[in-house]
Amino acid sequence: MRSGIVVVTTEWIAGYEVETIMGAVVGVSPHSISPYLEGMRSLADGQGVSNTERMDLMRRCREEAIEMMAYNARKIGANAVIAMRMDHRLVTEVWNEICAYGTAVRAVPAVPAPASRRKRVSSVETMRL
Numbered sequence: 001m002r003s004g005i006v007v008v009t010t011e012w013i014a015g016y017e018v019e020t021i022m023g024a025v026v027g028v029s030p031h032s033i034s035p036y037l038e039g040m041r042s043l044a045d046g047q048g049v050s051n052t053e054r055m056d057l058m059r060r061c062r063e064e065a066i067e068m069m070a071y072n073a074r075k076i077g078a079n080a081v082i083a084m085r086m087d088h089r090l091v092t093e094v095w096n097e098i099c100a101y102g103t104a105v106r107a108v109p110a111v112p113a114p115a116s117r118r119k120r121v122s123s124v125e126t127m128r129l
Helices: 052-075 123-128
Strands: 016-032 080-090 095-109
Touching: 016 052, 016 080, 052 080, 052 095
Parallel strands: none
Antiparallel strands: 016 095, 080 095
């Protein structure tokens, strides 16, 4: 949960119903394409294998974009974002944009049907499904 917002990549949230669709929300995290400008000391360890520092930078960039998306969802009154996706693109020769986007919604706990209204399904009916 980010900024008090539930963020999921699915189109639903288990145990909840979408009460209101608030609209599309976007979070952008601009970064230099130069890892050195981003504060990294090196691109790889002595054996040419990706190091933890580079992986941490990529994770942080994505988390910033998701956090901004969640913040924008909260600003319009949503309590969740469904169908979240990520994208990136070069903006200039120097800048890269990491983008998180999804649908801001107001979700409420699902109310189970009363036991008297639940339909019993026989094994024969199940086989027909």
